[in-house]
Amino acid sequence: MFQTFTAFYDKSNPVTLFVLLVLSLYFIAVNWVFFYRLFSLNQWINTENQSLESLLLGSRQIPDYAYLRHFTASSSHLSAALFDMASYAATKESTKGLMMLSVVASTTPFIGLFGTVVSILDTFKHIGGASGTMSIIATGVSDALVATASGIFVAIFAYTYHQILKRKAYELSGLIRMQGDALLSKEV
Template sequence: MGSVFQFLEESSLITLLTLCWLSAYCFATLWIFFYKYISLAKMVKDEQDSLEAILQGEQRFPRDAIFISADHRDVSPNIFSLWKNKAIKHSTTGLAFLSIIASTSPFIGLFGTVVEILDAFGRLGNSGQVSFDVIAPVISKALVATAAGILTAIPAYTFFMILKRKVYDLGVYIQMQIDYLSSAK
């Protein structure tokens, strides 16, 4: 634990800001994933149940507010399209931010590393001849920001792909309901 505090004391302001930024990204990644995963799982389950009820003849239309107020005799393909677009738009909220986190985190970490290395070489250049024993720890310390960026990007990308698949599943269940109801007319 003492080495963490020592690292923080010896790091430049840019490196600390970079690590704070990546920490915020990491927190946002976890928050978005857990929130969206739970809500998408519920939406997929609801649409799966709705499809089963329609196929078994227990209900005539999907369980959505659009169909409650619509006249069931005159439900047009436009209403189905509106329903699907509304559900997909709602289910993809937050996914773009996960994609941004996944793609920018390594660059943010690399920025912190480059600034730390430039600062270190500036300080080491003033002292004259420098050996590998002096440079290696400086570079090692500077690479922490890059590692943090990659460590932040990997879960963000993984979670993005998991949620994207859930949205796809939701879209499939909605489209199956639309196809069945359109063919039943």
């Protein structure tokens, strides 16, 4: 395995190696953003679930630990507009990091393709200077395609993580809207 890696490293174009380094850093960043946001959103959703349950079980005011408490404490009158503003603020907070995941998901295949094209050009340059057989071409092209495969690999994770976190943000926003509706229904 190590010999295969060193052989790949020795044969690869520096641009392709740089592309693979960038894709590796993207992959680390994507995983960090995802797991950090996932754990924080899950905790926030659990908190808002508890708050909603307490409201549905008869509580007439929002618990101190709920997100809506920040909005109800600063206002003497509860209104749909106040809860809409709270929902928008929660959506803004809960979708942090999604833009980065979206950008990575859409750009990494192109970054990988760039590394592949540079590596294929390098392979053809070396073949032109020597008498090459089809096995030399095939080896060069297959090594070049590692960059494209890496770009697609990172994009799959980034896109999947984006969709999961987007769904969690939607769930959270719904919980906050339901709490606002529950409080407004008790005002009447």
